[in-house]
Amino acid sequence: MGRIWCYAVSDGVPRRSFIVALIVGTILNLINQGDALVTGLPVDITKLLLTYLVPYCVSTYGAVSYRLHAARLAPGEPAPAR
DSSP states (O other), X not given: OHHHHHHHTXXXXXXXXXXXXXXXXXXXXXXXXXXXXXXXXXXXXXXXXXXXXXXHHHHHHHHHHHHHHHHHSOTTOOOOOO
């Protein structure tokens, strides 16, 4: 678990995940709550937060998963076939 946390908070992963969450979350928020934003209706705060949190978590998961996989490969060993 310590290695996962270490990978999740190192080497620019939080920054890249934040940028992904900002872009993807904004697009999803416009799709999901665009009518409320345009007409001035109340915005669902829970949906708003989750719309940004989910892409952040997915992006971080992808980066950590890649790093764990790369760490398991020995130097010079070819990557397994898909």
